[in-house]
Amino acid sequence: MLLEATLAVLALLLALAARPWRMLASQRPLAHQAHGAPAALWTPLLATLAILPWAWALPTLHHMPLQLQWSGACLVLLMLGWPLAVPTLLAVGALACLFSPSLGWPEALGLAVWSGIAPATLALLLGALVRRLMGDHRLGGARVFVYVLGRGFIGTALCMFAAGSLAQWTGHVLPGVGDGLSLVARWLMAWGDAFVTGMLSAVFVAFKPQWLATWSDDLYLPRPRP
Incomplete structure (x- = not known):
């Protein structure tokens, strides 16, 4: 438990240092934003x-007999960004403990x-690695698929498996x-997790890009050079 508490406190301090509340301060909960308005992150946060x-x-x-655990953390990261996702995920863990009588605070x-x-x-x-490797301007409109497949689908599978392997290495068995x-x-x-995250990220890119704090039209939908 000491390791988990240390990692949680360290991540929370780093996240709060970025002042994630600034992403929400100028927005009203569940407000309907026009296209191109600042990201309406209240909706994915409350959801x-x-x-x-x-x-x-x-x-x-x-x-x-087999308890399958769904995470959703990578989808939360894509929607809220890391500074806002960290306190949100800690709050999710606290609420899960309150909802389940058999789930203790250490668990x-x-x-x-x-x-x-x-x-x-x-x-x-x-995501930082993907953005660094996207310097090739020949990708053009294919950058949308890099976001959906690279970060939403394949990236989620790799990150979830790596995190699960680390958890098992520290003694958290299934x-x-x-x-x-x-x-x-x-x-x-x-x-x-990868199928759900990839599917929802594709839907959000198409219909609700303002719900994705990690999405940028300038980065993933570059205008063709004259």
Whole structure:
């Protein structure tokens, strides 16, 4: 628990140093924004706090031989950005603990770190790498697919599997799964997160780009040079 508490406090201090509330201060909750207006992040933030705690608490609310854990952290990172995603994911872990009588605070902290902060941080680093590798102007409109497939789909699978492997290395095992199959189970669960994140990121790019703090028209939809 000491490791998880240290990582959570460190991530929270770094996130608060970036003053993430500035992204929300000038916006009203659930306000309908015109196209091109500042990102309406209140909607994805409140949706995350309303839905994700139940998804995290669900495996402990029902006694199942194989408890599959859905994270959603990479999607939260794409929607809110890392500084705002960190306190949000910690709040999700706290709410999940309140919703589930069998989920203790140490387990909720481990869930918030290894299913929330860790994959979100890895997704942040992957996003920086993707942006650095996108310097080739010949990509043109294909940059949209780089965002959806690279960051939303394949990137989510890799980040979730890496975070799950780190969690297993620190002693967080999957209930009902043997040690020999744990990595296989984490790999399969990572693709479940990847399908949901990739699908929703594609929908948001097409219809609600203002819900994606990591999306930029200038970066992913560059204008052709004259």
